Amino acid sequence: MSEDNKLHQAIGPGQMAFYAAGSMLGAGIYGLIGQAAGLSGNAIWLSFMVALVAALLTGLSYASLGSRYPKAGGTAYILERAFKSPRTGFVVGLMLLASATIGIPTLSLVFARNLSDMFGISDSLIPAIAIVYLLALGGIIFRGIRESVWVNTACCIIEATGLLIVIATGISFWGSVDYMEAPPVASPALGLDPLVIAVMSSTVLTFFAFVGFEDTLNLAEECRDPQRTLPRGIIAAMAIVAVLYICVAITAVSVVPWQDLADSKSPLTDVIRVAAPHIPPKLFSTIALFSITNTVLVNYVTASRLLYGMAHQGLLPRILGEVHIGRRTPHIAVFVLFVMFLPAAIFGTISQLATAATLLLLTVFILMNVSLVILQKRKGEAKGKFEVPAAVPMGGAVVCVILIIAR
Template sequence: MANTPILTDVVDDLGRPALHRTIGPFQMTLYGLGSMLGSGVYGLIGQAAGQVGNAVWLAFLVALVAALLTALTYASLGSRYPRAGGAAYIAERAYRSPLVGFVVGLAVACSALTSVATQSRVFAANLATFTGSGEGAITLLALGFLLLLMGLVLRGIRESMWVNVLCTCIEAGGLLLVVAVGISYWGSVDLLETPPPGEGGASDVIILVVLQGAVLTFFAFLGFEDSLNVAEECRDPQSTIPIGLIGAMAIAAVIYMAVAITAVSVMPWRELAAAPGPLTAVMDKAAPWLPPIVYTAITLFAVANTALVNYVTASRLAYGMAHQGLLPAWLGRVHATRRTPHLAILALFAVVAPLAVIGTIGQLAAATVLLLLTVFALLNGALVVLKNREGEPRGRFEIPLVLPILGSLVCAGLVIVRVVTGDWRAPAIAGALLAGIFLLYALLRPKAERQVA
């Protein structure tokens, strides 16, 4: 009877319907990859070139090292505590504070929800251009897109993951297409050329220039954290999460650096920085025979994929926090047939739809990046605490103590750089969001009584 299914794949330890375990290493890798590739590289490459010049590939490499420190922490934590809403659970467990778990969970949820709302507007705007619809149709298209997205996530994790696989392959294919049409230009420029001292605030020390660019390109790797929230839907999560997370990071890094080298080889970095759609401009020059509509279609898949991953992430966070007692218990209910947290999915639609209609959430999205970096610093610290605490389980993927310490310092440093060098509005909104989270905790606190297992 070796093939008998495990009971906990059907019900949890209280006899309630459990989430469906269908995700393997291949799907997990593409899940993380799809979230990262859709996090802004299509437009980010131009901004990075303006800061770093032809050395933009080196900025991606430095950013990879910085992001990998936290990714390894997430892989280790996922191996130790494979639970939905993992960030909130781990923070509460490590710091023995429901408040910290609540703040961490809702900070991640804020970033996911604003991303879904933003991507719905981007998708609608691109689709309106694609179909020739007027400006007034964008709001209706955005709401229609959100309804389709909600229906897919309600349908089941298996269906959502296969749509993610399709979109990720198309998304990655779009970036590889840039490399394929521009690889003949490789070797034609000095890949260490940086802006002259003083131009755009550039330093005369190449290392400082690259570090400044790395702060920007770091955000292209955001998305790896989404993997932790589908832990209860993984087969053998203790192995699947580390394999998928690190595999996604490695593939993304190779693609990013190849695209960066191609972009600055095809176009002078100043022109690339000035282009409203940098990769589209690269394609226009390197492959003028390719109809522009092709890259518009690829963009639609990329945007849809990012929204899908973030919707799944937010719903699993709500589900996990409900089971911790940090959110109302009804958000943790699972549909008996579809095995999805259907009430959490429906509740999130009620939050995302108004945000998508408002459409003026650019600063809100920037502020949630600060919240995410704060979360990363806290979770790196959480692994340090848990590794030094007696009686904590060990995972199949363990890392040296120095790595989460470095990860926490790097993320805290990036927060400081963003606050000191950027405008005041994003930190102000981040502070307002935190104040709102604290207020919500005060209202729900009687329901947040739970002994961490």
Template sequence: MEITTLTDAPADPHAPTGEPELRRTIGLAQMVFYASGSMLGAGIYGLVGKAAGELGSAVWLGFLVAAVAALLTGLSYAALGSRYPRAAGAAFITHRAFDNGLLTHVLGLAVACSGLGSIAAGSWVIGANLQRVPFLSGVPVTVLTLAYLVLMAGIVYRGIRESMWANVACSIVEAGGLALIIFVGAKYWGSVDLFQTPANPSGGGLLAVPPLLLVQGAVLTFFSFAGFEDTLNVGEEVKNPRRTLPLGLVIGMLLACVLYVGVAITAVSVIPWQDLAEASAPLAEVMAKAAPWFPGWAFVVITVVAVANSALINYVTASRLLYGMARDGRLPSRLAQVHPDRRTPHIAIALILVVLMALTLSGNSAELAAATVLLLLSIFVVVNAALVVLRLRKDEPRGGFEVPLFVPIAGAIVCLALLVVRITSGDWKSPLIAGVLLAVSAALYPLVRPK
């Protein structure tokens, strides 16, 4: 890998020149929190139990393999972000590589749908947890959920600086909660065989872990690392993006990997993996045994913050995506308007709020979230392929962070393999929803395509 210290991207002949524009306020520290916060969401709080059911005490190995697989695509995103630090990054890159308006349109809306589905599903988790607060117990969950969405929209509208500071605060709580689990459970390390699996209860070392079982576990844990793609869409609001964006993304992914592996080892050391697999709130069970002095309500707060942080990042991503596509003539131009005082795409933010309310009230948010993983894997395949095309194009300007050609090739192959595994897993609802969303996006293209 190669990193240069140029302070700006190559001149883009299609770059916007109108005013007002988005404000550059994101530094390296905030970029690290943004990247890590997008991955340290609520997934780990429930996923570690499901993964333990598949991999046993070797669950940490599944997270490690998944981290390597995710890092391949993460490095591709880091390289692309240093080349083209723009809102609607994935859509812009796809069009630059393949020059296909329909593919660009569908991929851009797929990114938006994946983010909105995640927010809608998480909003019900927020509402249900808020109802546990004594003075909110009498408020209907629906009201709490909608109020949460309005508050989220208000933060994103207020400004990128305010959104980033809210993200920093939430990321500290998220990472702190996971670090606390490792800290209080470290005394249990060494008490179990970390290579014990359901297929091999006696353990016996790394070679005793069945390869197929490890791959299946890696498929499940891979989705704990999804979220790093959100960094691409705030490129126009990052200081010195050619250096800051890729470094922040890579550091954030490595931080998430360390915390995930540490939490996985701690969890199976404190609670037998058979019990962990049956627990509805596995990490809460770990805390209850390793630190009985820790109040249970505090872990509820950490869970709420984790979900809210993921939603905040997805909201920022979706708004910048719509803004960037509209500015490039691929969506109605009103979505490209920037508030003169707040310097945020306020029309796009308002539209997203309306759509989120409709999705939340429809009651289909959980199924939509299940389809999100399929949309993301499809996006990853296309983006990795785009980097391959751009790397092979002789007159394409280089970025401030370059990776060897085998990285995007391997990333595309891995994501395609995971996509096939997910589609053939027997769950027909999520592939159907993902297929319908892609079909509807394609059907809208004749109405909004650039003239």
């Protein structure tokens, strides 16, 4: 590959950590707290700890795979290599692209809807706002990976600030409740402690608060020293996000009874309303816009690199792997994705696609964990600078199977 057709290597460990954390910190956490509290009561913090361990197994597998095979379009490349089947990489790559083609414009409509609600804009303009929004983000991505990471970092800081405000205003309430209190269970299965049942049922939800680390794999070719940058970024991001989530969970049930959180449409807004009534509720509506923007930006970048990587593997037309000489970004892939987003942004409606997306993601996680086991056992495969025992990906695969069954 010529230098002119290579992506710009501009991402260091710190930037990668922000990128991964920004991908994990989404608007979903603002509603997830209430649902999880309804299942685990005051023990919601314990649910996040168990979810961290469960997610970390797959996160470490991705860190090891990224260290071994730093390729854009990493998922498709690794699956093709592990199963020695271009068809496997192609099919899973298309599944991920299909998910992005539906999910990204859907989130753009959510952004447009929230913006119109905040400023009283006519509903008829929502599709137009969504298109302009996607065009603006596409422009940032075309401009360069450095600019995309800057925007990602800014959004990540704003998202984290919202959670830190919740913690800061409610920390004086800490210690006011029993943090091992769980909802009563009528007939405990297999004689298990009700606390164990509550935490495990809630973990099925809280696990997905840590999803997003997988997006880093597609930026491997834009990292400086990717064999070290990817693992460090993923692990640092998961640690940062875990601390935030656990502290927010403790704060939420300390300020507002878990029963009320479970019934709330905006649980963290209710926490602020009780702990710091002087803070305007619109603050969190604004933060939600940045959360959505970060999610769309990260997914858009990831999808464009997946197209680029699959084109270089010969799984898609080569033109999708072209890199702009001046900007060193996959401009054709970025533009093609924008065109693909338009129908859903113009004619679509805001709908809940989480179940299908969740099953797809868990299936990919299982395949990636199995791929690492296969590649570790195969003679002649290159070693990375971050290796994990085979028990890690095996455990990650088992956890994902359990989550699919539990759902």
